[in-house]
Amino acid sequence: MTPEQLSTAIVDVLTTLSDEGALTLPDGVPTTVTVERPRQKGHGDYATNVAMQLAKKAGMNPRALADLLAERLGEVDGIDGVEVAGPGFMNLTVSAGAQGVVAAQIVAAGAAYGGSDAFAGEKINLEFVSANPTGPIHIGGVRWAAVGDALGRIFQMTGAKVTREYYFNDHGAQIDRFSRSLLASAKGEPAPEDGYGGDYIHEIAAAVVAKEPQVKDLTDEEAQEVFRAEGVEMMFEEIKKSLHDFGVDFDVYFHENNLHRSGAVERAIARLTELGNTFEQDGALWLRTEQFGDDKDRVIVRSNGEPAYLSGDLAYYLDKRERGFDRCLIMLGADHHGYVGRMNAMCAAFGDEPGKNLEILIGQMVNLLKDGAPMRMSKRAGTVVTIDDLVDAIGVDAARYALTRYSSDSNIDIDLDLWASQSNDNPVYYVQYGHARSCRMMANAADLGMSLPDESTFDPSLLSHEKEGELLRALAEFPRVVASAAELREPHRVARYLEDTTAIFNRWYDTKECRMLPQGDEPVTALNEARLVLVAAARTVLANGLGLLGVSAPERM
Structure with a gap:
């Protein structure tokens, strides 16, 4: 039995007791009950504190x-069996047969195993x-590339309709500085003081030319517009x-x-004005963000009539909502804390609910270590370490796993030597090798003529070892x-x-009493086949989990 099945069983018992009048719950019977694996051995297979809660x-x-x-x-x-402990904890022991059937259910579900309807019907803009x-x-x-894509996969696994969106900042002063930097490179001049450096600037400038x-025959003003149009597109x-x-x-x-x-x-801006959430002062138009929790009101149109930067955010958020998204999640770096x-205040000013219709996730810094020392410069970009630098050093799988392995709100150090190694100290190698091991076991079983038993011949009660x-x-x-991840x-x-x-799979594999394959001239037994189902279930879970992180699940290593 799974925790979800046990939760359903407990809810059914609560409902029966309530219907019989043996139990009175003024707020009604809960729809779900928390069932967890106990922290200590000997406390059953699962535990719940539902009695203490109700x-x-x-x-x-x-x-x-x-x-x-x-x-x-x-x-x-x-x-x-059910053991009552302490002030009202309940420790539940599940029969081997009820527990073993989970393996067959996992194999039958295949790539869909792990999914749910937790976010069914929700349209999420990520x-x-x-x-x-x-x-x-x-x-x-790069951290947000890995985390954002993984989160999108996880949302989809839980029933959401996800749109992954990239906001292309092609308006504003940074584009002017970029185009002026390209022009300077093409003329053989040093980059402007507020411009961009690095070999990539020279490469793009040469490509535009x-x-x-x-x-080359245009005025600087005309040439800059060419570098803006062509260079930005090439960079993108x-x-x-x-x-x-x-x-x-x-x-x-x-x-x-x-x-x-x-x-x-x-x-x-017109919509916010209709809602009474703008006002004029000192010749500028302001948004009443302070009344919605911001530390001060914000200018949205300057006194010279030019829209302030926030005005673009207003339009972009409204556009997303008008496209029908229930949730708009934005992932930003630590420097945007x-x-x-102001963004939450903007959401509220439109009459929406911050934290639900708009949610902002902040990611902290990533440091790369090489030979124990920080890696700070890119050979090509000149001032920063780039996505290509990371991939060249440790590969896509290790990079994605390393960046998704830690909570986004914590700083992380990525030891490039560790993540490039083929050892069990490397977390992604360890998990991928576990999957490859399960594939090898399946292949070895096939070589012996073994195949997964069907429903009529699979005996889940045989999977009774601790x-x-x-x-x-x-x-x-x-x-x-x-x-939970979603x-x-x-x-x-x-x-x-x-x-x-x-780790649990490896401990089972290393237990002699749990050998899956028959030895020598031993015949294939129902126990061997039951354990083959268990291995197939483990392979399914490891593959599905790696897939959610955008990491490959190799069959051989």
């Missing part, structure tokens, strides 16, 4: 309620990376290629410039881990689960 509402002593539930749960098929098209993606942006040779194509090679593709590339050209900015208050029970319980946890926006929970489950 006792006060039911007007009962927690232990008395636990005793009442335990008596009824002991009659449920698949539950071998905006991440969105680096300025003025240079290669630096290591901070090769494509548009007449640019390079960014998209780097992301694609990293396994990240976007459904929508939204151009900031379009907001200003289409009248979307004016429409957003002060941005959260190590098998431990592995089955770990595999049964996967859907809950995925749902709910908390924490893909690292999947990575840590994979490592823990691989």
Whole structure:
């Protein structure tokens, strides 16, 4: 039995007791109950504190309620026993047959195992990376590429309709500095003081000149416009290629410039004015963000009539909502922390709910270590470490896993020597090797003529060894881990689960009493076949988990 099945069984017992009048719950019977793996061995297969949670509402002593539930749960098929401990904890022991059937259910579900309907029907706009098209993606942006794409996969696994979106910042001063830098390079001059340096500037400038040779005959003002149009597009194509090679593709590339050209900015401001949330002062137009939790009101149209930077955010958010998205998630770097208050206030000013309709996730810094020392400079970008630097050093799989393995709100150090190594100290190698081991075991079984038993010949009760029970319980946890990762926006929970489950799988593999293959002239038994199902289930879970992180699941290593 899975934790979800046990939760259903407990809810059914609560409902029966309530219908019989043996239990009174003024707020009604809960739809779900938390069932967890106990921290200590000897405390059953699963545990719940539901009696302690409901006792006060039911007007009962927690232990008395636990005793009442335990008596009824002991009659449920698949539950071998219920022990009441302490003030009202309940430790549940599941029969080997009920536990073993989970393996067959996992194999039958295949790639769908781990999914749920936790976010079914929700349209989620997931905006991440969105680096300025003025240079290669630096290591901070790479973190969001890995985490954002993984989160999108996790949301999809839990039923959401996800649109991955890249906000193309092609409007503003940074584009002017970029085009002036290209022009300076083409003329053989040093980069402007506020411009961009690095070999990539010279490469793009040369490419623009090769494509548009007449640019050399234009005035500086005319030439700068050519470098703006051609250079920005070339840079952006390079960014998209780097992301694609990293396994990240976007459904929508939204151009900031379009907001200003289409009248979307004016429409957003008009909407906020209609809602009474703007005011004029000192010749400028302001948004009443302070009343919605910001530290001060914000200018949205300057006294010279030019829209302030926030005006584009207003238009962009409204555009997303008008496209029908229930949730708009934006992933930003640590340097944007002060941005959260005004964005949430903007959301509220439109009449929406911050934290639900708009959610902003902040990612902290990433440091790369090589030979124990920080890696600070790129050979090509000159001032930062880029996505290509990281991939060249450790590969796509290791890079994605390393960046998703830690909570996004914590700084991380990535030891390039460790993540490039082929050893069990390397977390991604460890998990991938666990998957490859399960594939090898399946292949060896096939060589002996073994195949997965069908429903009529599979005997789940044979998976009765302690190590098998431990592995089955770990595999049964996967859907809950995925749902939790979606709910908390924490893909690292999947990575840590994979490592823990691989360790449990390896301990089972190393247990002589749990040998899967017959030895020598031994015939294939029902126990061998049952263990083959267990291996297939482990392979499914490891492959599905790696897939959620955008990491390959190799069959050989």
